[in-house]
Amino acid sequence: MRDTIDFGIDLGTTNSAIAVVEEDGGVAVIKNNDGWDITPSAVWIPKPGVVHIGRRARERVHSDPKNAAAEFKLEMGLADASKRFAKAGTTLTPPQLSAEVLKSLRADAAHHTGSPPEAAVITVPAAFALNQNKATLEAATLAGLSAACPLVQEPTAAAFAYGFHDADDRAYWMVFDFGGGTFDAAVVSKRDGDLRVLNHAGDPNLGGKLIDWAVVERILAPAAASALGLADFHRDNPVWEGNLAKLKGAAEEGKIQLSRRDAIELTVELTVGGGDTETFEYTLRRDELDRVAEPFYVRAMNLCRNALTEGGLRPDDIDRLLLVGGTTLAPGLRERLADSRDGLGIVLDTTLDPTTVVARGAAIFASTVRRPDPTSFQPAAGEFALQLAYEPSVTTTTPVVAGKVHAAAPVDWTGYGVTLSNPDGQPPFRTGRVALNAEGAFLTEVAIDPRRTSRFAVELTDGSGAPQKISPDSLSITHREVEFGGPQLTHSLGIQLADRAFAPLLRKGATLPTEARKVFRTAAALRRSDAEAVVRIPVVQGERDRADRNRPVGMLEIRPLDVRIDLPAGTEVEVTFEVDVSSLVTVVADVPLIQAQFEAEINLDEVRTPRAEDLATALAEAEQRVAALRESHESDVPEVRDRLRRLDDEGTLTTARAQVRAAGVDAGEAVAAEARLREVGAELDDIEEAADQPALVRELRDLLADAGRLVSEVGHPVDRTALAELEQRANEAIESGSSARIKAETERVTEFVVELERRQPGWSVRLFYALCEQQGRMQPADEARRLIREGKEALAAGDERALDSVNSRLVRLLPREEQSKIIGLVGR
Template identity: 40%
Template sequence: MAPETIDFGIDLGTTTSIIAAATADDATVIPTVYGSATTPSAVHITRSGAVHVGEPAKGLLEEKPDNAHAEFKLQMGDRDALREFKDSGRRMTPVEMSAEVLKSLRGDVQRERGQNIGAAVITVPAAFELDQCDATRKAAELAGLGLAPLIQEPSAAAWAYSAHLATDRGFWLVYDFGGGTFDAAIVKVADGEFSTINHAGDNFLGGKLIDWGLVEGVLIPAVRDQFPLPDLARGHRRSAGNLAKLKTAAEKAKIALSHTTSAPINLLLNDADGTPAFDFEHELTRADVERYALAHYRRSIDLCRRAITEAGLHTGDIDRVLLVGGATIAPALRDLLADPEEGLGIPLDHGLDPVAVVAKGAAIFAGIQRLPARPQRAEQALSEGRVVLDLRYPAAGSDVEPLVGGLPPRTAQPRDWTGATVEFVHPDGKPPWRSGQVPLNPDGTFTTRLRADEHAVNTYDLALRDARGTLVTTEPERISYRHAAKMGTAPTLSHSLGVALDNNEVLWLVRKGAELPAKARAVLHSTVAVRRHERTGLVRVPIVEGERPKADRNTLIGQLDLVPTQVDRDVPAGSEVEVALRIDTSFSPRADAYVPLLDEEFPIQVELGRTGSGADFRGAADDLTGRFQELADRLDELRSRGVDPGEAGELADRFRDEDVVADVRRLADAASVDADAASTCENRLRDAQTALDDIEAALEFPALVDQGRAMVADLRGLVAQSGTARHRSAFHDAARAVESAIAAGDRTVLQRRIDVLRDIFREVLQDSGQLAAVIFAVRESTLADHPDPRVQELLQQGRRGLDRGDDALLTSVNAQLEQAAPRAVEGADAAGGLGSTVRAGDR
């Protein structure tokens, strides 16, 4: 019987990768040719161009650092990232190197089982962004995996544990501390199903940071004390060989120190010319590891707490913490997690191998993912005179009596199925089971229920008989159904998606945590006129991914640029632009924009792949160093303004305690030779800028308070003079809400209340006939020195309308100014970050 389901799951990891195969009620890891469960995610290319993957490649990271590479997963999604293999002259992207790892895993299946698989479920960190997921899909395709559904690593771990835990109801926290990434996911279990209800993570928090901490904080100083190697550092390319040796030794010692209190390091290091010259010996202790690990452990715990709080839960609501990833073997981490004060105080579950659990969970999930139907098989069956059955039934489920239904069968010639029957036989059931003969309707349709053994793959032979009781051969001849105690629900989105607006804010369309597939739609308005014949103007609609309030602090994943050559008529400023966004269960997005004025839809180009450093590490380092200096200058400027002991002070203290500036500086220095450091530095810079945004906003709260109270005073006079009873009621409620937000110290709510005041202000002016005059007064002040003669002519017309009290003329002038004024800023960065020329609502 040809397989009906994918059955193979792959954990494509930062440091190691694993492939597993589904069994009846669990999964089993497929060993490498070296007998190991894991394949190091490393690639080496010889001078002749031969590619080696796994153990041989990892072993050459130290001896031939110019021809072997590892830990490239963190650069997935970076379009420009390239690693050079010097002797062969080849360059490979992280996607291509990941494809080589996947090919090696496919080869293990071929060797162990004689199967040439073309499909597998592949895991990705829940914190992966869409471009990184897309890069993973591309790697699978290059590796010959034509079908490669993605599953998030915490979800895969939940699938593995669900096969072993008898819990019927409650909450789990998946704590996944891997080699390069960290994920915390809240899983809800209820009524035979489990679902991820919230997630927090960091793509740049993993065990490798502990390794580098040991290298830079312990081993490099120890080497310098013993030998004349003053330039030994991550920022020096000639140190690459020694650094690779030190990092590998640190990683091995760290693992050993989970079981012992000290581990010896013995290395032959090279001199400044690259010649082996120095015998380095050092005793690394568990205390050394803990000194550099605890800060990362605490950061992971903070992310866990955030995930729990955002889900509306408390630590006491979580039944167990599922430990995933090699780092969770460390005694210090387990002790910290179990501590109710410093950690989480939730019972830890390490009943499954934390290294293999993700791959095994992916395989269990793969066991319920159907392979696509092959039309050629049905056509061949028809040509042979067989009946092709079109059956509808679940591939897997927690129901022991699954429903199966048949649509009208396909035959070479039409036929009446009156009197025909179908029977399902489960000869290997415990006990063996038969459905009995189920009558078909005249058109061949039917429904019936099967009986399944629990925690098993149930295979049923089909027996189709015509009205005379003659057995008819069919395609398929049998079907299978996998029973599972618990089933996972739809995947959820890990990062919000939205449109960047002209004021550098984001209109979020699909929020983090939404079940997939998902779709959303929003009506926006252009801020710049597009003039076809004058070939001026631009409607830009950027699509971003992330959670940060400022648009340019998030990841740009797509953009529509509507230019004059694409339109058959002018598109005035203020024209509607309807944006639709869809994302499927494999985290693949699609977006388009419809312009009603043109009655035309334009696809938004979603180019999943960020621009990175490429192979020019020195150029990347210079850029990151410059951006680091901007960060330091901005921090100095904020400090000079003084920080009160309130919210701004707390944020500033946290920024200082985490030593963000020093961390960014160190990574920027290392970026000249270390692509990994460049990627991590880019992420840390964004986080740091967002943190400074928060401090700056907190510092500006007093000014926002003054603005709110001033608007209340101005609006009170306007409402008293020109408002109606409805206006007075709305003003009273809004003024009270402003004072409430001030008392609470909530700047976000206060800003919203000020916006409400502004809307009431506009409504009173509109209803009293004063709005056109007020708008013109603002435009006149703004455009008084505008160089465009047409703008000056319109301002003169407006002044005449103002003098005569001609509201119609003022309204006309305002509309024309709104179209004419944007010409002065065409081509400028209207968004302050992403150049968006759309706004939300009518403002």
């Protein structure tokens, strides 16, 4: 009887695998019916009631695309994504397709161990969004696994496998996980038995699939179109779906073969006009593959550099680069990674199979997680149930075991006791008789053998010493030399403020489970008489300062019907975020004024495939912005030039164009295109900010000049000291070249100027009238109109304090870059 979950599943885009920790503590990758360690994540349904998974299905994906499916992991979490199997007359969603793969893996495990696992640890990309994680848990339930299946990030699982395999006591590693559909990097620290992931970076839409399609679209399809006279031979043309599926299969197989050879002969039977077939032949060379794959390699390495920089590390601080995922088998990528000038220059570690290491690590993690306790704590008459509390995997040899005994009827526990024994221990171990307290509970220390699993029998005796039947009657504890530091939050979580700024409550890297709370104030009043009014607090995840550049995940809403009294502007709202070990989120807003709580609607079931037309519009906007930057600023500001070059090196817009073209026929590509374009938009925000840096510097210097004038006119000695400090900080920010630091110091000087201006008569009135002139630039417009009415009422009443409050709220409705300008304008 297993006490821990023990099974780990890598549910991959291209291939999946399952591993188990055996009773002797070793890890075994379970082979499928074909004798393979990996099972292709593919489903073929040729007729009703017949479902094939794995190798046979993978072969049919390219020859029978209307009745086979693969790479559906990339569509997980989309409410409208599905695959129609024409001959079977059935439609399956991505979670249902994934469930079929999980069922196949469970059957392989049943063949290996005698029974299918009830639960397993399932891995997900570190960069997966909340809806994708939820869809993965749905797939597990559909496959017959327990709802208590933990999720763990793929690079974390890989680090776990290496950590338990490696003898180093102190080291820094980087996991380089380049799979079929996703890329993840993780910086890992191993220190005196503590294995901890320090930082993540990744792209849920960067994988070997992109390389396969790049080979098709840039090499094979143009060659086939020329050789066979195929018109409009593009991926978004449904007429050629079958041909392109065959070329995709050939590209994938060629890529695999080129990991061992310099060139490979590809032969594909393609359909031409009239339904005839002709043979297309092409010699694919490794240097061709490397050329089209280069932008994807560059992006992966740049993400690694980002992860290192965020962690305050450099490549030469890392002892080894742990290669994970099938794409890392490519010699061209390995050569690039090892290059100290153009690559990462970190020693490569290939000691574990990159295609199964994630499953191995997931199994090791699973061996540290107790199985869901099936025991009922309402035992039958005359029997007893034991509720245990202990860590199943420890680094000490003297762990503590606690428990509580339950009976069907009230019991006087006086005289009852338990004994824990391990006769197979080296040496054998047995506790003394541990008396139960008045509630039937006990606590005791046991001794376990180093680097082994120790199994203890549990005996319950009554006051006369007679043994009693108890369930469970055993437990096991495994000693390990490495302890896992816990899963981490891979995206910051927070809310969007009224000025569209992002206010994170939980930062990326927090150990799970975790929670945080923070008090905010409403930007607008909520009057019960206004039935249309609503306080909306968007919940978002990501790392960008602009909330709308991050991913929306939910909405907190407070409506007039929800409150008993009017809520004035500035009402306190305490927001609490809770995240469990599988990264599932709960958000609650508490309004102390009315003693009421509101739970955010984290609706993950309505995320839909982006519209191809909207993606095309977003792509055109991004291309126009890039063109404008090249024309206006590239030659002026080195940072702009460097960052635009990075977009080119990573092939960002080229990839986005291909994904947008394919969005109409591939939901996964539509999701990838949306994510990539959102990231491009955020990157262009940063580049435009860098391009505007000279103007930011001028604005800061002008504000400092205003501050100097005001200090001369109305300042005190303490103001002169404060100004000197502000000037020093401003100069340091300018010298750093950081737009973010310059903006931060601009805000600081602006606050100082406002404080000085307020000492002069008529300041609040002048500011209010200046803000009225900027009303057209304020968002939301209805809130601006309401505040201006409120300001005019305060002006008529001569209430300067109320006018100050209105001014401060109006300023926040302006675009951030205009907020300091309005202060300087009024001051002059």
